[in-house]
Amino acid sequence: MPELQQRPPRINTVQAHDFAVQQVPRSRWAKAWDNAGLRKGVLVVALLLVWELYARSLGNPLLFPTFSATAAAWFGSVADGSIPGAAVSTLALLFQGYGLGLLLAGVLTALASATRLGADILETLTAMFNPLPSIALLPLALIWFGLGDGSIIFVLVHAVLWAVALNTFSGFRSVSVTLKRVGRSYGLSPAGFVWHILVPGAFPSILAGLKIGWAFAWRTLIAAELVFGVSSGRGGLGWYIYQSKNQLQIPNVFAGLLTVILFGLLVEHLVFGVLEKRTVRRWGMLQ
């Protein structure tokens, strides 16, 4: 059996060195490649290139126009005001529906947080209606609200309401018990407690709900416009796409779709992306 050896102690004097933390500059290319926006931009350009080459090799502008033809049609329609007009009409409806949906989601979540019955109501309604595609309600909405903005706003509210309410409420529930106790020990009023503790504490979920609600609303609206056509004398982007198809202006159909995509990207990056960066990422609530 080995014996333990006696050894003399070692005692050094140490001092702090400035090489503990050092600046190590990286190359410009490595830095650029770390930028997700740049990487995705390169990816988009590559996709557009593939599109252009494939469409040219196909040579059938009626089935699949080139990117350049689409871009030309897009600039043309922007210049003659048809796309901006359609976009304004679509966005106006969208904001009304989204806003009303958020408002109702707020009321429903407030009820659900205040009482157990309210929570049951929210959970039951969400379980029933969340899987129901909003566009399936359009025929009914047309009977109830007639051929106008009212019907579209109704389906938009349906698209937004459940996703936002469900996410907000589950977010409220997931706020840690400790944080809730801290808030309550400050003696906040019920409204103050919701505003100062629950809403920021649940913000990752709320933001996710806002995003999902926005995407649902946007899809529903374009689909509704395709089916529904002109409301209040002016068509939206869905209508623009549908009309262009009827007139066999396929590059304009693509231009319409491109506009829908562009709005989606803009909102995702400029609105939600910035909001996310300034809130939940800065707070370390989302990695």
Add this chain to the structure above:
Amino acid sequence: MLANVAPQPLLAVQELTLQYRDGDRLFTANYRVSFDVLKADRFVVLGPSGCGKSTLLRAIGGFHVPTEGRVLLNGAAVTAPGPDRAFVFQEFDQLLPWKTVRANVEFALCKGSRLARQEAAERAAHFLARVGLAQFADNYPHTLSGGMKQRVAIARALAMGPAILLMDEPFAALDALTRERMQDELLQLWEEHRFTLLFVTHSIPEAIRVGNRILLLSAHPGQVRAELDSDGVDVAAADGELLSARIHHLLFGHSDASRPGGHHA
């Protein structure tokens, strides 16, 4: 009632029985627990897990309604949470993650203690400096280490100027080296501010070090086993038994006769 006038306790816990439900089962966490905390006490509640010490602290905080008995703070019954009882919890997530360190403290002062913004800012700066975090005032909590987060929580609680500071195993989630340093810092803060502290722990050395008075709770349900004085070091009593050994016997020993000699925890 008593002939010799005892000092009016700051916090009086009287015959407190605490129960909570879990489905069909009813748990009794504490059974007829009574004790008095005097002004400027460092009162430690010590007991094994299951002795209901956290439930007890929650009841004093006003988060848990007692089945019987009552909690009196300065003679008035505690019924709801309030800023006169500031909490420091064990969990690191007790700081609001969406506020900077400074804003966390200022928010507690503005909302809890209802101070004006200017005064809140000054107090927050003072107490953050006291816990050595002045230069981290603009950091968000997620950028701090566990020990720093607990320091902010302590600064926040002290800045609120509560009647009593309630600490629920505040250093239990820290590494041993940091824990010892935090105990020292807490004692130093007490030397300067002489606040009243109610400190819950399951560590005998921590209880001896932090407390000037130690309440021992037995488990299942939590009942008062003993209440002892401590002067911060593990001294031997007249019979030669160390305080820590004595506490250990009181909590875990069967009877003093069957366990001769000191069992050193």
